[in-house]
Structure formats: C-alpha cells, structure tokens
Amino acid sequence: xxxxxxxxxxxxxxxxxxxxxxxxxxxxxxxxxxxxxxxxxxxxxxxxxxxxxxxxxxxxxxxxxxxxxxxxxxxxxxxxxxxxxxxxxxxxxxxxxxxxxxxxxxxxxxxxxx
Amino acid sequence: xxxxxxxxxxxxxxxxxxxxxxxxxxxxxxxxxxxxxxxxxxxxxxxxxxxxxxxxxxxxxxxxxxxxxxxxxxxxxxxxxxxxxxxxxxxxxxxxxxxxxxxxxxxxxxxxxx
Numbered sequence: 535x536x537x538x539x540x541x542x543x544x545x546x547x548x549x550x551x552x553x554x555x556x557x558x559x560x561x562x563x564x565x566x567x568x569x570x571x572x573x574x575x576x577x578x579x580x581x582x583x584x585x586x587x588x589x590x591x592x593x594x595x596x597x598x599x600x601x602x603x604x605x606x607x608x609x610x611x612x613x614x615x616x617x618x619x620x621x622x623x624x625x626x627x628x629x630x631x632x633x634x635x636x637x638x639x640x641x642x643x644x645x646x647x648x
Numbered sequence: 649x650x651x652x653x654x655x656x657x658x659x660x661x662x663x664x665x666x667x668x669x670x671x672x673x674x675x676x677x678x679x680x681x682x683x684x685x686x687x688x689x690x691x692x693x694x695x696x697x698x699x700x701x702x703x704x705x706x707x708x709x710x711x712x713x714x715x716x717x718x719x720x721x722x723x724x725x726x727x728x729x730x731x732x733x734x735x736x737x738x739x740x741x742x743x744x745x746x747x748x749x750x751x752x753x754x755x756x757x758x759x760x761x762x
Contacts, residue, residue: 566748577652577738577753578691585748623690627748634679634742636751640690 536561540624540639547646553611555642557598557624560605565626567591567600567607572621572641581609581622614646650675652754654739659759661726661733669724669757671739678744680722681751684708685736694737697722698744726759734761 541556559565566585570578582591587602596611607624624639652673661667673680679698683691693706697716711730716722722741726733737757743749 568750570753575756577654577755578740578751579753580750583748583750634744634749634751635693638691640688 536565536626536628536635536637538624538626538637538639540622540642543621543641543643545642545644547614547644549616549646549648550613551646553609553614553618553644555609555622555624555644557607557609557639558605559607559624559626561626561628563628565628567598568625568627568636569596569598569607569609570623570625570638572623574620578623614644616646616648619644619646652739652741652752654737654754654757656757657755659757661759661761663761664728666725666727667759669726669737669739669759671722671724671754672720673722673739673741673752673754674720675741675752676719677741677752678719679742680716681740681742682706682712682714682722682724683738683740685738685756691738694724733759735759 537560539558568583569581571581572578582593584591584600590599598607598609621641621643623641627636655670681696682694692708695714697703713725739754740751742751
C-alpha cells in the first residue's frame with residue numbers, strides 16, 4: 535500500500551534560518567503530492583502541491599519539488615518566521631483505488647524562536 | 649464565505665454513550681471525509697462519501713457510523729463500541745473526479761471520553 539514518511543520533530547529553528555523538512559513516499563501508481571500545514575487547534579490547510587515528476591509547488595516562500603527518482607517531496611523555506619510555527623504534513627493522493635484516497639505522513643512540528 | 653464547519657469544538661462523553669459530531673460544507677463538494685488525528689500518528693481515514701446516499705469504510709471504521717442524506721452534511725457518530733474514542737476529529741471535503749483536487753478541512757472537534 536501507499537505510505538508517507540516524514541522526518542520526526544520537533545524541529546526548532548531561529549528566525550530567518552533555512553528550513554528543510556524531509557518527506558519520502560511509497561506508491562504503486564502515479565500520485566500527486568501535497569504539503570498541508572496545521573496551526574494549533576485548527577484544521578489542515580493546503581500549503582502547496584505537485585502533480586507530476588519534476589513539478590515544483592510553491593506558496594508563501596515554501597517550495598517542494600516532486601522527485602520521482604528519489605520518491606521524495608522535501609519542503610524548504612529560505613528564511614522562516616515565528617508565524618511559520620505549526621505542524622506540517624506531507625501527503626500523497628492516488629486514484630488507483632477509484633477514489634481520492636489521501637495518505638498522510640505523521641506530521642513534523644516546527645518551532646521558530648525569535 | 650465558503651467553507652466547512654464542525655461542531656462542537658470540544659465534546660465530552662461518558663463511557664458507554666454514543667455521540668454525534670457535525671460536519672457541514674457550503675462548497676458544493678460531492679466528496680466528504682472523516683479523519684481521526686492522534687498525537688504522533690498523523691491522520692487516519694474513518695469513512696468517506698463520494699456522493700449523497702453513499703459512503704464507504706476507511707482504514708479505521710470500527711466503532712463509527714456515518715450518514716449522507718444531504719450533499720452539505722456528513723455527520724459522524726462515535727458509538728460505545730469504539731474502544732478508544734478520545735481524539736481530534738477532522739472533517740474534509742473535495743470535488744470528486746479524476747483531477748487533482750485538494751481536500752478542504754474543517755476546524756476539528758476534540759472529543760474526550762471521561
């Protein structure tokens with residue numbers, strides 16, 4: 535079956551530091567890949583997505599590139615802010631089962647300190 | 649504003665009681681989903697529905713039930729058969745079909761069994 539593996543957190547960074555959160559996946563088909571963000575006490579919000587190999591998703595300074603050869607979709611940001619503190623989920627969506635099944639990683643908590 | 653609402657935000661239940669969590673969307677989405685979130689485990693799919701009057705079990709459906717009588721509504725009942733119901737419950741919706749459609753999430757309901 536499909537699976538998503540994320541680096542364990544929490545990740546603690548100083549403001550303006552460079553962020554990388556690793557994500558690798560296993561899928562039988564040709565999945566689409568997503569990063570969602572969850573702020574404390576809230577639901578998930580889509581951060582960015584990529585639908586095919588070599589696509590780069592980007593939003594709010596965050597980027598991730600769909601790497602089929604390494605089955606990875608690492609999240610990066612050049613300069614984090616305190617407001618980026620949240621839990622980040624990597625996810626894949628596969629239509630092989632006939633419906634929009636989304637498989638989520640376990641989440642990585644990011645703490646940005648001033 | 650279009651979106652997904654879940655109520656209540658916090659819910660307390662005594663052991664042995666059934667409880668129903670509300671989920672309403674005004675996004676005109678055909679597909680709706682229920683997830684359970686536990687610390688360190690990411691999101692796990694409980695039930696999903698691709699169209700009114702139809703729903704399917706997800707990965708952890710035991711002890712839960714749903715109905716989909718209206719397009720806008722997808723309530724989840726946590727029954728007394730669910731052995732460990734304390735968790736954060738998230739409802740989501742999306743457009744159905746073969747395209748790459750994101751899932752939109754509600755703010756969640758935190759259920760605590762006393």
